Amino acid sequence: MGDPIRVAITGWGSINALGVGVAAFEAGLRAGRCGIATLTCLPDDGYRSTVAAEAPMTALPAGLPKAVARRASRTARLALVAADEAWRMAGRGDTADVGVVLGTSTGGMSHGEESYRRAARGGLRRTTRASWLETPVSVSGDQVAALIGSHGPRLTVSTACSSGANALGLAADWIRSGRVATAVCGAAESLCRMTFSGFNALQALDRVPCRPFDRSRAGLSLGEGAAMFVFENWADAERRGVPILGEFLGYGVSADAHHLTQPRPDAAGAVLAIERALADARRAADAIDYVNAHGTGTPLNDVAEARALRTVLGTRVACVPVSSTKSQVGHCLAAAGAIEALATLLGLRGGFAPPTATLRDPDPQCALDHVVGASRSVRMRIALSNSYGFGGNNTSVVLGAA
Amino acid sequence: MTDAIAVTGLGIVSPIGVGPQQFWSALCAGHSGIAALDPPMDGLPPIAARVRAFAAREFITSVHYRRMDALSRMTVAACRMALDDARALPGLDLTRLGVVYGSAYGDVTESAQYLDKLFAKGAAAASPLLFPNLVHNAPASYAAMEFGAQGVNLTVSQGEVSGETAIALAAEVLRAGRADLVLAGGADELAVPVAIAMRHVRALAGQRGGRAWASPYDAARSGVVLGEGAAMLVLEPYERARRRGASIYARLDATTSTAVAAPRYDWPRDAGAAAAELGAGAPLQLVIGSANSSVRLDACELRLIDRLANARGATLTSIKGAVGEFGAAGAMSAAAACLALRHQVVPPLCNLETPAGATQVRLAAGVGQPQPIERAAVFGIARGGAVAALTFSRA
Numbered sequence: 111m112g113d114p115i116r117v118a119i120t121g122w123g124s125i126n127a128l129g130v131g132v133a134a135f136e137a138g139l140r141a142g143r144c145g146i147a148t149l150t151c152l153p154d155d156g157y158r159s160t161v162a163a164e165a166p167m168t169a170l171p172a173g174l175p176k177a178v179a180r181r182a183s184r185t186a187r188l189a190l191v192a193a194d195e196a197w198r199m200a201g202r203g204d205t206a207d208v209g210v211v212l213g214t215s216t217g218g219m220s221h222g223e224e225s226y227r228r229a230a231r232g233g234l235r236r237t238t239r240a241s242w243l244e245t246p247v248s249v250s251g252d253q254v255a256a257l258i259g260s261h262g263p264r265l266t267v268s269t270a271c272s273s274g275a276n277a278l279g280l281a282a283d284w285i286r287s288g289r290v291a292t293a294v295c296g297a298a299e300s301l302c303r304m305t306f307s308g309f310n311a312l313q314a315l316d317r318v319p320c321r322p323f324d325r326s327r328a329g330l331s332l333g334e335g336a337a338m339f340v341f342e343n344w345a346d347a348e349r350r351g352v353p354i355l356g357e358f359l360g361y362g363v364s365a366d367a368h369h370l371t372q373p374r375p376d377a378a379g380a381v382l383a384i385e386r387a388l389a390d391a392r393r394a395a396d397a398i399d400y401v402n403a404h405g406t407g408t409p410l411n412d413v414a415e416a417r418a419l420r421t422v423l424g425t426r427v428a429c430v431p432v433s434s435t436k437s438q439v440g441h442c443l444a445a446a447g448a449i450e451a452l453a454t455l456l457g458l459r460g461g462f463a464p465p466t467a468t469l470r471d472p473d474p475q476c477a478l479d480h481v482v483g484a485s486r487s488v489r490m491r492i493a494l495s496n497s498y499g500f501g502g503n504n505t506s507v508v509l510g511a512a
Numbered sequence: 513m514t515d516a517i518a519v520t521g522l523g524i525v526s527p528i529g530v531g532p533q534q535f536w537s538a539l540c541a542g543h544s545g546i547a548a549l550d551p552p553m554d555g556l557p558p559i560a561a562r563v564r565a566f567a568a569r570e571f572i573t574s575v576h577y578r579r580m581d582a583l584s585r586m587t588v589a590a591c592r593m594a595l596d597d598a599r600a601l602p603g604l605d606l607t608r609l610g611v612v613y614g615s616a617y618g619d620v621t622e623s624a625q626y627l628d629k630l631f632a633k634g635a636a637a638a639s640p641l642l643f644p645n646l647v648h649n650a651p652a653s654y655a656a657m658e659f660g661a662q663g664v665n666l667t668v669s670q671g672e673v674s675g676e677t678a679i680a681l682a683a684e685v686l687r688a689g690r691a692d693l694v695l696a697g698g699a700d701e702l703a704v705p706v707a708i709a710m711r712h713v714r715a716l717a718g719q720r721g722g723r724a725w726a727s728p729y730d731a732a733r734s735g736v737v738l739g740e741g742a743a744m745l746v747l748e749p750y751e752r753a754r755r756r757g758a759s760i761y762a763r764l765d766a767t768t769s770t771a772v773a774a775p776r777y778d779w780p781r782d783a784g785a786a787a788a789e790l791g792a793g794a795p796l797q798l799v800i801g802s803a804n805s806s807v808r809l810d811a812c813e814l815r816l817i818d819r820l821a822n823a824r825g826a827t828l829t830s831i832k833g834a835v836g837e838f839g840a841a842g843a844m845s846a847a848a849a850c851l852a853l854r855h856q857v858v859p860p861l862c863n864l865e866t867p868a869g870a871t872q873v874r875l876a877a878g879v880g881q882p883q884p885i886e887r888a889a890v891f892g893i894a895r896g897g898a899v900a901a902l903t904f905s906r907a
Contacts, residue, residue, distance in 0.1 A: 227627075248674075249896060310635050312643065363664045500644055501656070
């Protein structure tokens, strides 16, 4: 047994409410800009909240197979734009054995909803073949594989709001086990009527842009977007002489086994996931310099997560900066874990902790070292990013500066 | 052999029976679960393989039962059977019990119901009780809640190889030391939206003429018959299984999944790129393919298997004439492979009259035939170009 294989990040790509491309995302993070605004991309079905963090829709990357370019769902478009940026940045020539891991929850639902709507109105003859075939959750991942020409292993992971974090972890496992030398991984999720109406029905949406950890927080704001990465065997990346942007150190997964939509009040599942992530990364809790929280802005989540962080960080909880990127890009559901890992990695690289942009009056029940308003200059080496999903899925990832 | 994985339990909810014993005896007797839907159901094809005589309540004890959708109930029931079959729960650390579950389509029945209401009556009609069931991972989460399983909980989707993909991933999870024991497999249900999609691509049996029945690898096959079901396997490190004196069905060896082409809206025309990789292992005596009576898929798979260096002389079969096609059917094929290895019997193809042109493999016909089997492979090919293979060997 030689040394364990390290996972280098050699490419990244982004699209979300703060803009297209990683540069736009980083600028928005640093400035503390909030991308949550009036919902325009969905018809108003009579929601109690009408704010969301919509991503600007942009042209698809060149070189896609025609069938993909013509029919890609909203989720697939986001995934393709981010994957193209990441893949170009990494500059890898050979594509054949590249692994692809994509996290997404509703996949091609933009097509599915259109089909259901037409079917309900005018019968099945009004629906199209492509709209049904684009709907399944795994199609976006197939299309990312098509974009880069991968013939390697392929996986779509769908664990609701922890999908993105799991996608990164599973891709890292492929690198570490030697199954692949390179993986394109990340997550994408688009706004759709199914999820918007669902969170609306659960009374989980705040009427104003979400305010994670705030005393007056009243729910989440939905968002959409994608973040994609190129993960590479560290030694390969060094040999190629490409810039290494950051390191994926480890991840941990647990299930609450408690409730479909509510976190365990004692946060035991969240703590277990963080402890597993640290053990996987071979790091102690003392090494954590920054936490990018799941921080949805719902009353229950934020209290439980703060409890988990107090448990894990101990007395250091007073001096480890914590923030929720959902205050800027909304809750991008399946994509959240990937987008927030990117925010974390940009902070590690650039020496800043992104803020909880909408936090004004921290809830004493969520007493943490909050980064309020705009980003804070912090030198950091190791950071933690948490993701918790419907069904009680908890995933934490540990990321490091290059 | 520290990486060896044992299969120690099986749970099955299928159109030909519930539980591994019922399933296996019906499969070997050549029974098919495909029948006319009586009464016919709006939006579904006239024939399909439905799960019948299945009382989920016998297997599910928690208060969550009431909230569970049909897909979750099939899945959780299969998990219970598998855990009982493996005698896995006594002494098990539940924080190390994982679930790795695959489904191609998820809870489409309730998704359609939910959207119908939303579109007809607006947001006020959207059900807060229904919505949480629509996430793809609801069945795996219900399983965690039913058993208190706090370990790794993953849901994957990869078209028609969702079941194989989940099992392959579960083995990786075990090898990475992320769990002590994993419930691995998948489920999909017979649902109108799936039938509509298949009808749109004119893939259903009889839609382009020919006989409306399922006859995988038959020269006169005419298309797919839809089915449904759940199959879950208990996987654990081989050494652990041996130490606790578990009854081992089979050893799960190498797992491979590979993508062969740019996405297409049909089965790939040629999966040959995967042949070299998949054919590299020791000789196979049994191959359970993903053939579902589709004109193109079956032909593609035969071409692939004909190119496998290690499949010469193997017997080829498919269970889809018995259980129909459903996204996660590969998990049920995996269960069949484990049963075949335990009983040293090859399950037959349904409705095989004129074997399609396979050259180096023998097609299994009639009823289950005793045959020495050391290694068995499960192959799957999905729309969009993903290919998966699982290899099991005798315990």
